Amino acid sequence: MKQLLKINIENLEETEKIGYILGKLLTGGEVICMTGDLGAGKTTMTQSIAKGLDVEDYVTSPTFTIINEYEGRCPLYHFDVYRINDVDEMYDLGYEEYFYSKGVSIIEWADIIKEILPKERLNIEIKKNDSIEGREIIIHGNGERYINLIDFLSKEIHR
Amino acid sequence: MKVLAIDTSSMSATCAIIDDDKLLVEYTLNHKLTHSQKIMPIIKEALQSCNLKPEDIDVFAVAKGPGSFTGLRIGVATVNGLAQSVSKRVVGVSTLDALAFNLPYCEGLIVPIMDARRDRVFTGIYKWVNGNLHIIKEQKALEVKELIETLIERPEKIVFVGDGTLVYKDTLFDALGEKCLFAPRSANMARASSVAELAMVKANEGQTESFFELAPDYLRESQAQREYNEKHSLIGDKNE
Numbered sequence: 001m002k003q004l005l006k007i008n009i010e011n012l013e014e015t016e017k018i019g020y021i022l023g024k025l026l027t028g029g030e031v032i033c034m035t036g037d038l039g040a041g042k043t044t045m046t047q048s049i050a051k052g053l054d055v056e057d058y059v060t061s062p063t064f065t066i067i068n069e070y071e072g073r074c075p076l077y078h079f080d081v082y083r084i085n086d087v088d089e090m091y092d093l094g095y096e097e098y099f100y101s102k103g104v105s106i107i108e109w110a111d112i113i114k115e116i117l118p119k120e121r122l123n124i125e126i127k128k129n130d131s132i133e134g135r136e137i138i139i140h141g142n143g144e145r146y147i148n149l150i151d152f153l154s155k156e157i158h159r
Numbered sequence: 160m161k162v163l164a165i166d167t168s169s170m171s172a173t174c175a176i177i178d179d180d181k182l183l184v185e186y187t188l189n190h191k192l193t194h195s196q197k198i199m200p201i202i203k204e205a206l207q208s209c210n211l212k213p214e215d216i217d218v219f220a221v222a223k224g225p226g227s228f229t230g231l232r233i234g235v236a237t238v239n240g241l242a243q244s245v246s247k248r249v250v251g252v253s254t255l256d257a258l259a260f261n262l263p264y265c266e267g268l269i270v271p272i273m274d275a276r277r278d279r280v281f282t283g284i285y286k287w288v289n290g291n292l293h294i295i296k297e298q299k300a301l302e303v304k305e306l307i308e309t310l311i312e313r314p315e316k317i318v319f320v321g322d323g324t325l326v327y328k329d330t331l332f333d334a335l336g337e338k339c340l341f342a343p344r345s346a347n348m349a350r351a352s353s354v355a356e357l358a359m360v361k362a363n364e365g366q367t368e369s370f371f372e373l374a375p376d377y378l379r380e381s382q383a384q385r386e387y388n389e390k391h392s393l394i395g396d397k398n399e
Contacts, residue, residue: 091379092228093228094227094228094229094377096275096276096277097227097228097229097276100276100277101276
């Protein structure tokens with residue numbers, strides 16, 4: 001079972017809006033994988049999801065810490081695995097404690113650790129297009145939970 | 160001799176101080192995984208309540224694993240740091256040994272189980288023989304169904320203890336029935352008093368370490384085991 005949602009957006013505010021709505025819909029235990037080039041807006045999207053999760057702290061990119069943890073409606077684990085060279089390092093990190101927890105895990109550059117991502121998850125791909133701020137956001141999910149999530153998200157966005 | 164022990168390997172953040180005669184103080188907080196914020200104030204409170212300073216402690220002890228990787232790092236780093244500040248020795252105690260020790264002189268088998276996620280537990284099998292706690296099956300990360308297969312043959316009563324019971328109680332009871340028992344709430348979590356007690360034994364036998372040497376014992380699955388799991392598609396979607 002798969003589900004796909006494509007959204008073309010024209011500016012940063014729209015990315016923020018989608019992230020916020022998504023964050024509001026999360027209940028804990030979700031794994032969200034984010035891919036996209038440098039500057040595509042992965043961190044902006046994460047910050048907005050965090051807002052939707054009622055995280056009050058300022059969310060910054062964990063490029064050097066690899067994982068940052070925030071308290072919101074449920075815990076938010078923000079991963080940036082750009083500097084991970086080998087999935088073995090993810091085992092050292094104890095990633096299972098986070099991916100399979102009651103918190104929300106958001107993973108930037110998730111394609112680097114493909115082998116160990118849970119089968120059921122939400123994927124968000126952010127693609128740049130010809131205009132400076134324009135983006136194509138492709139959201140797809142595996143598993144019933146994420147298919148329902150995309151359904152809700154699509155209804156909320158188009159409302 | 161005074162031993163200060165902590166355990167941050169699971170949900171419980173716990174600190175205890177014992178001397179040769181008794182438990183002086185034990186402080187256990189079993190609410191939310193916020194050990195990096197909670198454990199130092201708990202240690203401070205425990206020391207101050209007994210009018211003790213870090214330099215009054217002879218040995219610093221920690222539950223060194225298995226358990227939450229992050230929790231183990233917090234615990235080991237905290238204890239190593241404290242010991243270094245007052246130039247004292249440290250002792251690492253197995254988290255599972257300490258959990259089993261929560262049930263002194265209990266009959267049958269004691270099986271501590273800690274949730275290792277995805278239907279696996281960190282576990283070992285223990286038994287009291289003539290007042291000594293023996294380990295009869297080495298500590299391992301096992302799938303719950305493998306653990307059940309091992310236990311189903313045993314004639315003894317089996318007492319489960321640890322946070323794994325919060326997740327797998329029904330599964331265990333369905334498979335093992337009347338012969339399984341579950342530790343009461345007061346014993347069903349990491350308690351630093353048990354860590355301290357086992358550390359005292361080790362310290363008396365001279366089995367202390369330098370704070371430069373003590374490291375967490377993650378009890379990680381071997382790479383071979385992980386590859387086996389992947390092959391049997393317990394995780395991952397390489398072929399997608």
